[in-house]
Amino acid sequence: MIVVLRPDATESQIKHLVEKIKSLGLKPMISKGVERTIIGVIGEEDILRVQPLEIFPGVEKVMAILAPYKLVSREFRHENTVVNVDGVKVGGKKVVVMAGPCSVESRELLLHIAKAVKKSGAAILRGGAFKPRTSPYSFQGLGEEGLKYLKEAKVKTGLPVITELMDIRDLPLLEKYADVLQIGARNMQNFNLLKEVGLTKKPVMLKRGMSSTIKELLMSAEYILSNGNFNVMLCERGIRTFEEETRFTLDLSAIPALKRLTHLPVIIDPSHGTGKWGYVPAMAKAAVAAGADGLIIEVHPKPEEAFSDGVQSLLPDNFDKLMKDLKNIAKAVGRDI
C-alpha cells in the first residue's frame, strides 16, 4: 500500500502515521519527492483494510498495490479450474452451452424444450423455478413444482440442471434438485447467501451484478471459495450503461480480463445481456471467439406465450442453427462444443 501525503503535511503528522504503521506490524518506507512525500507500506495489506489510513491528518490518498482477493486469483492457482457438473466439465477445452426456458412454466413445455436443446448440442438445462421479478404483480415461478419438472427433464435427457437460488431458506430444496446453483445478478452481493453456498460442495454459477466491477465479482466469488467451495463459475450478463437500444451492455472484455485475473471458468449470458433475441446469435458467437468457457441461452418454442423474458428467447430452430455456427467458431479458436 502506498500512502501519498499532502504537500502541507507536517513532520509530526508523518511521525504519527509512521508510528501507526509500525504498531500494526507493518514496515513504512518513506520517499521524499520534489512535490510530495510518499510512504510505501510493506507487509500484509489486509491489515490496512480495517485501519483506513486515508483518514489520518496529512494524508492525501492511499493506493492499494495488491488485489483484495486471493483464492480466486491466477496467482493463487495458475491452471484453469475445471468444474465438474455431474460429468459435464466446465472450464476445459469444450465450450459448454446451457440452454432452456427463462422460467419453468409447465411439465410438457419443459420436457419439450429439454429434448430440443439436447438434440442441438446443449450440455446443461437451464430453467427458473424461483424468479426474481421487479414487479410484485409478475409471475414469480412455480417453486418446488418447477424443480420436480427439472429433475424429470434431467432423468429423461441426461442433462444436468442449473437453476437460480434466491432465498437462503430454499437451499436444502435446491441442493436436492439442482446440479448447479445459480446466484443471480441481484444477489451477487447478498453476502450471507454467498457464505451458505460456500459451505456446500455444489457447483455455483455466480452472475455479475449489473453495476458491479470485475473486481467486485471476484470479491463475491472469494466469499464462496473462502468458505470451502471451489466449484465456482463466473457469469457476465450485461452491465448498466446509458445505451437504450440494448437492455444491458454485454461486457465481453470481461472474458479476457477474467481469464487474466482468475482461474475460474467464464460463462456468458447473451440473452439477458442484450434483452433482444435478434442480438443473441451475434453475441454468442463473439463470446466463443473471445474465449468464453460457456454460454447460457434462453430457448422457448412459443415466446409470445412465455411467462417471462419471451422477447429475449430464441426459437428452437434458431438455437439449432446457432449451435452449428458456434461449432465452427469454437473450432476456429481451438475449442470444441
Place this chain on the structure above:
Amino acid sequence: MIVVLRPDATESQIKHLVEKIKSLGLKPMISKGVERTIIGVIGEEDILRVQPLEIFPGVEKVMAILAPYKLVSREFRHENTVVNVDGVKVGGKKVVVMAGPCSVESRELLLHIAKAVKKSGAAILRGGAFKPRTSPYSFQGLGEEGLKYLKEAKVKTGLPVITELMDIRDLPLLEKYADVLQIGARNMQNFNLLKEVGLTKKPVMLKRGMSSTIKELLMSAEYILSNGNFNVMLCERGIRTFEEETRFTLDLSAIPALKRLTHLPVIIDPSHGTGKWGYVPAMAKAAVAAGADGLIIEVHPKPEEAFSDGVQSLLPDNFDKLMKDLKNIAKAVGRDI
C-alpha cells in the same frame, strides 16, 4: 399500451395481434399513419406484462403508457405519507436527521456517539450490527451484541434506532431491537426480503440500489406496500457512474423526481453517496435545500480507528456545526430540523 408495427407488417399479422389483444379482454384501437400503423391497447396494462406483445410477428416495439407501480404512486395517494418512528415523524414539516457510526463497534463508543448526535439535534440513531462487506475478510458486525447496545443507547438517549436487515433469518431479532429496518442498496432487489418486511408493520427505509433506476426503486417499494406495510421511506445513497473523484454520484435530482412520483418520504445519505467526509456537509445542505425529508449521516469521534467507512464519517464537532447550517437552510425552504 401502444404497439408500433413494422413498416412491412402484413394484414394477417395485424389481424393475429388484434385477436390476441381482444382475447385478453382488452380493446385495440388501430391508427394507420403515413409510415407506420400503431395499435393503442385500452384496458388493464398489467395483463400485458405477462403477455409480451413485442414478440409477435410484425411488431416493432411496444411502449408502456402507465407506470408499473400503483400503491406507491402520487396518483394513488395525493398527500405525503408521514411515517411514525416511535414518535418521530418522517415526511412532515420537520427534516429528520439520522446519525451515528457506520457500524456498532463497542458499547462505550456507541453511547458516546449517541449522546453527541442527540445533543446536536439528530432525531434517530443509526448503527450497523450486521454489515454487508465486499470482502469476506473484513469486519462483519457485532450481530445481536450490537443490537443490544443500540437498544441501550435508545433507552439512554430517547433516540429511536435504525439498523440494517441483511438476512431474512434475522428479521425476528431486528423486529425486537430496531425501530426502522434498513434495507441496503445491495438488497433493494432481494424480493423475498422485501416481501417479509412487507408482512411486518415496522417502518422500513429502502435504499436505492447503486445501479437502480428511480422506477425500479419504486417497484421495490411496491413489493413492501403490496404486502401490507405502508411505513416505507426511500433513500438515495449514490449511483454508479464513471466519475472517480467521488465513490458514487449522489443523485439529488431523485428528490424532486420522487416527490413528483410518490407520496413516500425521501431520505438522503451523503456519507455513502460521496464516500468522503469532506464532501458530506455540502451535499447534506444541498439535499435539504432540494426538499429532502431526512438525512442519514455517519459520525465517528475517531475515524482513524473506525472498523468500517471511517473515511466518510464526520467528527462530532463537524456534525454539530453542520446541524447548525442545516437549520438555516431548512428555515430558508420553510422546514424545521
Place this chain on the structure above:
Amino acid sequence: MIVVLRPDATESQIKHLVEKIKSLGLKPMISKGVERTIIGVIGEEDILRVQPLEIFPGVEKVMAILAPYKLVSREFRHENTVVNVDGVKVGGKKVVVMAGPCSVESRELLLHIAKAVKKSGAAILRGGAFKPRTSPYSFQGLGEEGLKYLKEAKVKTGLPVITELMDIRDLPLLEKYADVLQIGARNMQNFNLLKEVGLTKKPVMLKRGMSSTIKELLMSAEYILSNGNFNVMLCERGIRTFEEETRFTLDLSAIPALKRLTHLPVIIDPSHGTGKWGYVPAMAKAAVAAGADGLIIEVHPKPEEAFSDGVQSLLPDNFDKLMKDLKNIAKAVGRDI
C-alpha cells in the same frame, strides 16, 4: 407520435392541444382509456421536433414512434453500403483491417510499421498526424509532416491511409493526403465539422462518442449524409462505464444493433476500446465473429517508446499472429480477410 395526457387533463386542455396539432397540418387520433386519454398524431413527426408538445398543459409525456434519422436507416436503403477506399471495399464480404501506429512519430518508423502490417494482411494504414490529447503538455502530433510520411508509406506499400481530422481548418490538407477522414469520438457531435466532411466526397469513418448512444451516432452520421456524402463508416471504440479494469467498455452489441438499424459499414476499434494490448486479440476475434465489417488496430514495434498509447499497441509479431486467427474466424462466419 403519441401524446399521453395526465389523468387530470381537462377538456379545454385537450381541445387546445388538438387544435395545435391540426394547425401544424397533422391529424390527431384520440383514444380515451380507463386511466388515461392518449392522442396519436399522424403525419410528419419532424414537424413536432420543433414544436415540443410535452410543454402543453395537461400533457404527461410524448413518445416518438419513428427513428429521428432517415438517410442512414435500413428502411431508407435495404442493401449494405459498400464504401470504396481507393480500391479497398469496406462493407462487403471481406473484413477490412486497418492497422498502424497511434501517431506518426518518424518517417522510418512509419514505413517500417506500414510494411509489417501490409505483410500480415492489413488493407488500410492508420496513423495520426493531429492528435487529440487530454493534456496540453502531451505530444500533439507532427502535423503536415506526418501527413507527408503517410502519403509516402501509401506510395511504398499501396495501402490507402486513414487519419484523423480534428480541426475544420485542416480539411483541405487532409483531403490532399488522406483516403479516409477519421472523425474522433470527441468530435462525434462537432456538428460543423460533420457538415464540412458531408460536403466532400471523401470516405469518412465516424467514431462513436464515449457517452453517445447508438441513436446519436446515427444522428451524427445523418449530418454527413444529409450534406451529400454517403461514404460513411461507423466505428465503435468503447463507451464509458463504471468498470475500471478496461479503459472503456467495448460495446460489441453495437454490431448487431447497427446492422439492424443502418446500411453503413461497422468498424471496431479494440485498441482504444480496451486500452490494454493484452485484451485486443480476444476482442478483435469477437468483433469479427459478431459480424464487424472491419477493425482498426494499433501496432508499434517498440511500444515502450511510443509517443502515445503504447500500452494498447500490439507488437508486429502479435499482430501477425492475430491476423492468422482472424482469418479462421472470418471463414467460420462466411467472410474473408
Place this chain on the structure above:
Amino acid sequence: MIVVLRPDATESQIKHLVEKIKSLGLKPMISKGVERTIIGVIGEEDILRVQPLEIFPGVEKVMAILAPYKLVSREFRHENTVVNVDGVKVGGKKVVVMAGPCSVESRELLLHIAKAVKKSGAAILRGGAFKPRTSPYSFQGLGEEGLKYLKEAKVKTGLPVITELMDIRDLPLLEKYADVLQIGARNMQNFNLLKEVGLTKKPVMLKRGMSSTIKELLMSAEYILSNGNFNVMLCERGIRTFEEETRFTLDLSAIPALKRLTHLPVIIDPSHGTGKWGYVPAMAKAAVAAGADGLIIEVHPKPEEAFSDGVQSLLPDNFDKLMKDLKNIAKAVGRDI
C-alpha cells in the same frame, strides 16, 4: 509515480526499468515487499506521460501520484479566482445567476425575456445564436443576427451576455458581441477550440462533457489557462447515467470536489442537467446550498413555442419566484444573490 512489478518480474527486467528511469533524469526508489517489488519514481511526473512505463516487461501497473494539471489547481493558486465579466464578478461572495432563452429566436422575444430576468435579479443574459443540435433537421440558430439582438439586449438592460462558441471560425464574431464565451459540453475536448479561446482574454465558461470526469474537465481548463487566459469558469451540466427519469444526472458533488481541487468559479446548469423544468427549482436551490458560485437557467415566456429545449425552460413568473427562494438560501450559507 509508483511502478508496481509483477510477482514474476526478473532481476534483469527490474534493472532494465531502473536504467530507463535514470536515463530520463528521474530517481528510482526500490522497495521489495513480501509479495511485490515496487519502484517509486522521484522527479517530474510529466516526463513519464510521454514514456509510459506500463509497457515495460515485468511491470504490472503504474500509479500516478500527482494530478496531471497544474495551473488550474488549488495548489498552484490558493485563493479563489474571481472572473470579471464586464463588471459582474463571478467567484466572489455574490452568487451570479445567468438566465435567458435556450436560443435567440427573435429580437422582440429576447428583449422581453432580458428585461424580465433582469428585473428578477439575473446578472448575466444567456442565449444561443449558434446551436449544437443532434439532428441536422433541427433549428440551428440565427447566427450573427442572434448575436446582434444579444448586443442590443445588453445595451438596453445592462446585462453582459454569455453565448456559445461552436466553431473556431466564429471566434472573431463572438469576441465582438459576447462577454463570456461558452464552450459547450460536446466541445469540452475540442482541444483546438480550447487553445484558441486560451489565446484571447475573454472570460470563458467551460461546460463539463456529459461523460467527462472532473479530472478531464480540469485538464481541458488547463488547455485554456496554459495558453494565457485565466478568466475561466467551470460548469456542471449533468452527466450520462442509466437513469431515465431525468435527461442527465446533475452531479452536484462536483461543487465541493471542484472547490477542493481548483480555484476557478463553479457554475451549475440545472436546466440541461435535469431536462425538465419541474426539477429546475429544487436543483438550483441545492446548487446554491452546496456552494455554487453561479447558476445558468433557461427562461422562456411561451415554452410551447420555443425553438429548442422548451421542456426545460422556466416561465418568467416561476423564475421570479425561484430567485426569491435562492436569495434566502444564499443568505443561509453566507452568500448574496
